[in-house]
Amino acid sequence: MALKLSMLLTGITSLVVKLVEEHAMISLYQRLGGRDGITQIASDLVELHHNNPRIAPRFVGSDLASLKQSAAAFFITGAGGPACYTGQDMVSVHRGMNIDGEEFLAVLDDALVALGKNGVAQREQEEVLFILYSMKAQIVHG
Ligand code: HEM
Numbered sequence: 001m002a003l004k005l006s007m008l009l010t011g012i013t014s015l016v017v018k019l020v021e022e023h024a025m026i027s028l029y030q031r032l033g034g035r036d037g038i039t040q041i042a043s044d045l046v047e048l049h050h051n052n053p054r055i056a057p058r059f060v061g062s063d064l065a066s067l068k069q070s071a072a073a074f075f076i077t078g079a080g081g082p083a084c085y086t087g088q089d090m091v092s093v094h095r096g097m098n099i100d101g102e103e104f105l106a107v108l109d110d111a112l113v114a115l116g117k118n119g120v121a122q123r124e125q126e127e128v129l130f131i132l133y134s135m136k137a138q139i140v141h142g
Pocket residue numbers: 055058059061062063067070071074086087088093094099103104105107132133135136139
């Protein structure tokens with residue numbers, strides 16, 4: 001009985017390990033829906049920024065269509081898809097804007113809303129949040 005239970009547990013453990021490994025092998029790019037999925041997420045994100053009173057003034061003079069394209073390319077490249085981002089690095093883009101921590105959090109809030117709106121699961125939302133948060137020092141008070 002104890003032997004059967006131990007064999008069963010070993011089987012379940014190796015199945016779980018296999019599932020976790022397979023999951024990790026699928027790129028974030030694919031798990032976010034590839035080019036189409038990320039393009040939609042980026043488009044929603046820019047719309048949300050445009051309508052978010054905490055940061056909307058920052059985007060008053062922006063060409064939204066072009067910003068959506070840049071944002072999509074940035075996410076596609078950063079999530080492990082084709083390297084199609086041709087814009088500047090994050091320090092150069094945001095230099096001199098004197099962005100504060102609250103504005104940075106407002107952008108993260110919008111990102112979570114855009115991901116949720118597009119049916120992105122909790123785990124992928126956390127991965128994206130982690131990646132965005134890791135860029136804080138490049139963007140805040142630059
Ligand atoms: C992790 C957070 C952020 C990421 C990944 C990010 C990414 C980007 C990217 C990819 C661009 C386009 C660059 C290009 O076209 O070459 C951009 C532009 C811009 N970002 Fe950010 N950004 C972040 C946070 C912020 C914050 C917190 C603000 C201020 C509220 C901000 C304000 C802007 C503005 C004003 C532009 C220029 C828009 C334009 O060209 O009209 N960003 N950002």
